[in-house]
Amino acid sequence: MINYMKSEYYRLLRKKGLHLTGIICFLLIASAAGVLYFTAQSDPNFRYGTSTFFYSNVIASGLLIIIIGLLYNIALTGKDRYLIKQAISFGISRRIIFWSKLILTLSYFLFICIVGICLMILLGDNLLTHEHHAIRHFLMASVNMIPIVLSGFFLVHTLKMLKVGEIFIIIIVSIIFGFLGDLLHLLLRPFTALDELYKYAPDTMLNDNLMSFVNDTPELGFQYWIVGLVISGVSLLIGAKLFAKQNID
Amino acid sequence: MDAIIQTFQLTKKYKDETIIKPLDFSLKKGEICALIGKNGAGKSTFFKILAGQQMPSSGEIQLFGKSGKEIETAKRRMAFMVETPAFFPDFTAVQNLEYFRIQRGIVDKKRMYEVLEIVGLAHEKKKRFNDYSMGMKQRLGIALCLLSSPDCLVLDEPINGLDVEGIMEIRKLLRKLNQENQITILISSHILTELDLLATRFVFIKNGVIVDDLSRELLEEKSRKQILLTVDDSAKTVQLLERAYADIQFKVLPNQEITIQNYVERSGEINRLLVENGVMVKEFSIKVMNLEEYFLGLVEEDTHD
Numbered sequence: 305m306i307n308y309m310k311s312e313y314y315r316l317l318r319k320k321g322l323h324l325t326g327i328i329c330f331l332l333i334a335s336a337a338g339v340l341y342f343t344a345q346s347d348p349n350f351r352y353g354t355s356t357f358f359y360s361n362v363i364a365s366g367l368l369i370i371i372i373g374l375l376y377n378i379a380l381t382g383k384d385r386y387l388i389k390q391a392i393s394f395g396i397s398r399r400i401i402f403w404s405k406l407i408l409t410l411s412y413f414l415f416i417c418i419v420g421i422c423l424m425i426l427l428g429d430n431l432l433t434h435e436h437h438a439i440r441h442f443l444m445a446s447v448n449m450i451p452i453v454l455s456g457f458f459l460v461h462t463l464k465m466l467k468v469g470e471i472f473i474i475i476i477v478s479i480i481f482g483f484l485g486d487l488l489h490l491l492l493r494p495f496t497a498l499d500e501l502y503k504y505a506p507d508t509m510l511n512d513n514l515m516s517f518v519n520d521t522p523e524l525g526f527q528y529w530i531v532g533l534v535i536s537g538v539s540l541l542i543g544a545k546l547f548a549k550q551n552i553d
Numbered sequence: 554m555d556a557i558i559q560t561f562q563l564t565k566k567y568k569d570e571t572i573i574k575p576l577d578f579s580l581k582k583g584e585i586c587a588l589i590g591k592n593g594a595g596k597s598t599f600f601k602i603l604a605g606q607q608m609p610s611s612g613e614i615q616l617f618g619k620s621g622k623e624i625e626t627a628k629r630r631m632a633f634m635v636e637t638p639a640f641f642p643d644f645t646a647v648q649n650l651e652y653f654r655i656q657r658g659i660v661d662k663k664r665m666y667e668v669l670e671i672v673g674l675a676h677e678k679k680k681r682f683n684d685y686s687m688g689m690k691q692r693l694g695i696a697l698c699l700l701s702s703p704d705c706l707v708l709d710e711p712i713n714g715l716d717v718e719g720i721m722e723i724r725k726l727l728r729k730l731n732q733e734n735q736i737t738i739l740i741s742s743h744i745l746t747e748l749d750l751l752a753t754r755f756v757f758i759k760n761g762v763i764v765d766d767l768s769r770e771l772l773e774e775k776s777r778k779q780i781l782l783t784v785d786d787s788a789k790t791v792q793l794l795e796r797a798y799a800d801i802q803f804k805v806l807p808n809q810e811i812t813i814q815n816y817v818e819r820s821g822e823i824n825r826l827l828v829e830n831g832v833m834v835k836e837f838s839i840k841v842m843n844l845e846e847y848f849l850g851l852v853e854e855d856t857h858d
Binding site: 307308310311314315318384386387389390391392393394395396397549551552553 | 601604605606607608624625626627628629631632633635638639640641643644648651652653655656657658697701
């Protein structure tokens with residue numbers, strides 16, 4: 305497994321597009337901070353030049369972050385997938401391939417997320433109106449987001465390894481992490497036993513997390529981790545099982 | 554343990570279609586075995602199953618006597634090139650080989666340059682794979698096969714896209730690897746004349762079934778000779794032949810041509826018979842079937858069945 309991971313790491317480091325994506329993300333964060341800063345400087349009535357508003361943009365972008373995660377996952381599961389046949393014919397198991405690609409792309413994605421969070425805190429704390437507890441609240445809301453975003457990343461990985469097209473993946477992810485709660489609320493309303501289920505849909509939970517953050521009442525919630533773990537576990541178990549039997553051409 | 558590859562009742566089904574019917578195959582150490590069949594005969598599917606790219610529907614595979622989970626370790630002594638070789642298009646030859654060198658745990662970096670030298674790509678190592686010609690891609694595929702110094706090569710259409718010179722070089726290389734390094738080779742190609750020059754054993758596959766399996770010696774023996782005649786009167790010739798030899802087997806072809814499949818050893822006698830009875834023999838020759846003709850004969854024969 306170590307040799308396979310080392311070779312994939314060699315490949316990952318030479319993916320210029322991937323590094324560029326990271327740089328673009330950081331530039332967008334910096335630009336957003338810059339726009340808020342300069343607007344607040346020029347307009348005394350501008351209410352959004354605060355660090356809380358700046359951070360809330362990230363807390364509200366769960367689905368977008370998952371789609372950015374797709375770009376990182378594609379780095380090793382997109383066109384490069386064609387080379388899997390060489391590894392398999394050398395006796396490297398499908399299990400090793402599945403998990404190695406996940407570990408490497410996830411590590412890189414997490415690294416970018418951590419750098420992004422640090423950059424946001426740095427910019428928010430220094431350029432924008434500092435608010436009491438803003439950083440603590442931002443970190444708490446981010447911790448709540450982690451399991452949901454990661455479950456999205458795992459779902460994306462599974463779908464990519466099972467040769468599902470990118471457009472179709474975006475549609476699936478958008479439904480699960482964008483509209484599922486509303487959909488369940490609408491469909492299950494007549495059933496009293498199930499009408500509360502929508503509260504545990506990923507999109508509802510991401511919205512709740514955002515509302516708590518903007519209302520200055522964020523709390524660390526175990527329900528985020530339970531939902532995240534369920535989606536992650538189901539995705540990865542099904543993915544690993546199906547990939548182990550898949551024909552590689 | 555002499556058998557490098559062994560399959561027992563191997564089958565592959567896609568929905569309702571059976572691509573490989575219960576197939577028993579064995580490749581012995583030191584052989585150069587040619588797997589011959591038309592498109593869709595099941596050659597590539599068989600190779601893919603051996604490589605682990607596809608799962609068999611039933612049956613068992615043994616590589617170097619190992620089966621089950623141990624097969625993954627045994628595969629490290631083998632190298633497969635099935636259909637087109639896969640590489641990163643934006644990487645150079647060296648970068649691509651470096652990726653596989655790391656993956657296969659090969660410590661010696663010099664090995665990459667050695668294999669590029671062997672396949673004649675030493676001067677093209679900085680070119681991106683995307684810019685390679687078909688022949689160069691095939692050569693790099695062979696270089697990758699040699700990278701881990703395997704004991705057995707499984708090559709599906711390795712000379713596809715190569716020019717005449719390239720084909721000759723690869724033939725020499727494979728023969729050298731077999732004779733000097735004792736590397737066992739299982740190969741398929743549509744260029745049967747090449748296989749004829751290279752292989753020591755010939756396995757014919759049709760509709761997922763091995764229809765013939767014979768050594769070079771046996772093939773030469775079975776590639777029956779036949780007499781080819783061009784005469785001025787084929788009707789009279791047929792009459793004379795049937796009268797003289799009751800069980801003679803022949804075919805009348807257009808342009809007054811006749812082929813005789815038996816009595817080849819009595820060719821002189823047949824010639825005299827025709828001449829003495831006033832038949833003008835314009836051409837008289839003895840032909841040996843080549844691999845291509847043998848294959849076509851086998852396929853046609855089987856189709857009639």
